[in-house]
Every structure is written in structure tokens, then in C-alpha cells.
Amino acid sequence: MKFTFRWFGDKFDTITPEQIRQIPAVVGVITTLYDTMPGEVWEVDAIKALKARAERAGLEISGIESVNIHDAIKAATPERDMYIENYITTLSRLGEEGINLVCYNFMPVFDWTRSDLAKLRPDGSTVLSYDADIVENMNFEQMLESLGSKSEGFLLPGWEPERMARNKELFEIYKGIDEVKLRENLGYFLRAIMPVCEKYGIKMAIHPDDPAWSVFGLPRIVKNHDDLHALVNLVPGPCNGVTLCTGSLGSDPGNDIPAIIRSLKGKIHFAHVRNVKYLGYRKFDEAAHLSEDGSLDMYEIMKAFYDIGFTGAVRPDHGRMVWGEKSMPGYGLYDRAMGICYLSGLLEAVRKGTPT
Numbered sequence: 001m002k003f004t005f006r007w008f009g010d011k012f013d014t015i016t017p018e019q020i021r022q023i024p025a026v027v028g029v030i031t032t033l034y035d036t037m038p039g040e041v042w043e044v045d046a047i048k049a050l051k052a053r054a055e056r057a058g059l060e061i062s063g064i065e066s067v068n069i070h071d072a073i074k075a076a077t078p079e080r081d082m083y084i085e086n087y088i089t090t091l092s093r094l095g096e097e098g099i100n101l102v103c104y105n106f107m108p109v110f111d112w113t114r115s116d117l118a119k120l121r122p123d124g125s126t127v128l129s130y131d132a133d134i135v136e137n138m139n140f141e142q143m144l145e146s147l148g149s150k151s152e153g154f155l156l157p158g159w160e161p162e163r164m165a166r167n168k169e170l171f172e173i174y175k176g177i178d179e180v181k182l183r184e185n186l187g188y189f190l191r192a193i194m195p196v197c198e199k200y201g202i203k204m205a206i207h208p209d210d211p212a213w214s215v216f217g218l219p220r221i222v223k224n225h226d227d228l229h230a231l232v233n234l235v236p237g238p239c240n241g242v243t244l245c246t247g248s249l250g251s252d253p254g255n256d257i258p259a260i261i262r263s264l265k266g267k268i269h270f271a272h273v274r275n276v277k278y279l280g281y282r283k284f285d286e287a288a289h290l291s292e293d294g295s296l297d298m299y300e301i302m303k304a305f306y307d308i309g310f311t312g313a314v315r316p317d318h319g320r321m322v323w324g325e326k327s328m329p330g331y332g333l334y335d336r337a338m339g340i341c342y343l344s345g346l347l348e349a350v351r352k353g354t355p356t
């Protein structure tokens with residue numbers, strides 16, 4: 001397993017690669033060109049500059065999260081082939097730079113959702129939180145407004161402002177798209193990009209839907225064990241795999257995360273490891289990474305990754321906001337750095353406790 005840390009680039013992040021370099025065990029960043037829009041072709045010079053920036057701090061680019069997918073591809077509108085061509089060009093440019101891991105999602109219109117970005121905990125830290133009673137009593141615009149007002153001026157990863165401005169039009173294009181159709185569209189996309197992925201050895205790692213259920217009536221197809229297996233069977237081959245995000249899948253207590261990890265041996269290309277605390281039906285807070293702070297057994301999770309021989313990139317995921325830090329919601333330095341120390345400690349314990 002290779003420990004990595006998400007970094008949004010000098011222009012958007014409060015954290016520097018030099019700081020990341022000092023977190024024990026971290027060898028690389030997971031990053032993106034955060035000011036490109038879904039569908040845009042990435043400039044070669046911009047990719048090279050990003051890589052050089054990470055390398056200047058002694059880090060590699062371990063993967064891209066994300067090369068976002070244009071809604072025309074997800075909804076199969078007439079422009080989808082053009083956007084797929086653009087995506088292929090971007091992949092080949094990344095491949096030329098030796099970047100061989102790409103995380104993406106196939107959630108219609110928007111990425112992850114929460115009802116609160118800074119819920120106060122008894123210890124004085126704040127966390128991202130989801131309460132279905134709040135979300136289901138809002139329409140999409142109200143939710144956008146509410147998240148925007150709570151983000152303290154920081155961009156929300158995955159919520160591109162330009163895309164959000166088109167949200168009405170975007171909801172329209174998904175009329176008539178159910179889960180079956182959405183999965184077909186994903187298959188069409190994956191079949192088209194697999195040749196370039198195989199040429200460069202680029203592992204495509206789909207991110208699960210977050211939370212793991214449909215929100216605002218939009219179809220969602222990466223929620224549980226069966227969805228993940230449908231995805232890997234959709235297009236066989238070494239480059240089609242998953243991002244095993246314990247927090248997204250873990251939002252549904254019906255998902256047995258260690259069992260899902262074991263069932264996907266060889267198909268997990270990337271891991272996001274974090275904890276969640278269940279508060280009731282479709283209600284949860286994000287927690288510190290520590291098992292006892294939430295509802296997931298983090299030791300069993302790390303053991304499952306170890307047992308299947310997972311050697312790919314792993315990163316800590318959303319942290320609490322602690323010690324007065326101000327940063328993108330979920331993406332402060334301190335709690336994620338604590339998280340990575342804990343995860344690498346668990347891994348050492350698993351490794352030493354497993355007979356060879």
C-alpha cells in the first residue's frame with residue numbers, strides 16, 4: 001500500500017506539498033487541475049507544471065482525482081462522442097507523463113452531498129454531516145445555497161461553480177435516465193476509453209456515490225457490493241476498477257466494508273479510508289479516522305486491504321476541522337495527517353501480526 005494525500009494545487013489549497021511531504025509515510029499527492037471544467041482537454045504544459053510542482057517537494061503524482069466526466073457522457077446526449085474524444089486526449093496526455101491512476105465518478109449533476117459542512121462536536125471540532133430529514137425537505141437550489149453559505153468562501157471539491165449554474169438544464173437532460181440507462185452509458189464510455197488506458201496502463205477507479213443512495217430523484221449506480229460488481233463485470237480488463245471509499249459506502253450500514261474489499265480482490269485501484277458515525281436512518285456524521293470515534297472497524301478494513309494484497313494508493317479522507325484550521329471543508333491538514341499516522345500504524349500492526 002502506498003500512502004498519499006489529496007492536494008488541490010497551489011491556487012486553491014491552503015496546504016503546500018512541502019507540508020504534505022513531512023507527514024510520515026506519504027510518498028505522493030492525489031491531485032487535479034482544479035480549474036478545468038468537465039469535458040475540457042487538459043493542457044500538456046499544465047500537466048507538466050503540476051508534476052514538476054509535486055516533484056519539487058519530493059513527492060510523486062500518485063493519481064488524479066478527478067478527471068471529471070461531462071454530463072453529456074453520463075446522459076448520452078448527442079455531444080457525448082466529442083466529450084469522450086476529449087477525455088481520451090486528456091488520458092493520453094496524462095499517460096505520456098507517466099500518470100497511471102485516474103479517479104472519477106458517474107453521479108449525475110453533482111458529486112457528494114451533505115446537510116452540514118461544519119457541525120460542531122462536543123470536543124469543539126467540526127465535521128461534515130448528513131441528515132436526510134434536512135436534505136429531503138429542500139429542493140436542489142436550496143441545498144446549493146445552504147452548502148455555499150456554509151463553505152466560508154472555499155470551493156467545494158466536486159461542485160464546479162459553472163456546472164452548478166447550469167443545474168436546471170442538467171436536471172432536464174436526466175429525464176428518462178434510470179439506473180439501467182445510466183449503467184449502459186457508463187459501459188459505452190468505459191469501452192471507448194479502455195484502449196488508451198491499456199496503452200498507457202492507466203487504472204480507472206470509479207468513486208462510489210456519496211451518500212450511497214439516490215438524492216433528488218437522480219439515478220445512482222455505485223452504492224453497494226452488487227453495483228460494484230456490476231461495474232467491474234460491465235467492461236472486463238485490467239484498467240477498469242474501483243476507488244474503495246470506506247466513507248461513501250459506509251454511509252449505508254448495510255454495506256459490510258471488509259467483505260466488499262475482500263470480494264473485489266484485484267479490482268481495487270485506489271482506496272479512500274475514513275470513518276463515519278451512524279446517527280439513525282440516513283443520518284451520519286463524519287468522524288475522526290480512529291475506530292472508536294465512529295461506526296466502522298478500521299482495523300478490519302486495513303486488514304482486508306492487506307489480506308487481498310492491495311498495493312495501490314491509499315489516502316486518508318475527509319477529516320474534522322481541528323485546532324482552528326480554516327480550509328476546504330473536509331480537507332484540512334491536521335486531522336487528515338493524524339488519520340494517516342493512525343492508518344499506517346494499523347497497517348504495521350496487521351503486517352506484523354500476520355504469519356508469513
Ligand code: DNO
Pocket residue numbers: 065066103104105111112157158207318330
Ligand atoms: C469528496 C470526494 C469526491 C471524489 C469524486 C471522485 O470529498 O471524495 O469529490 O473526489 O467523487 O470523482
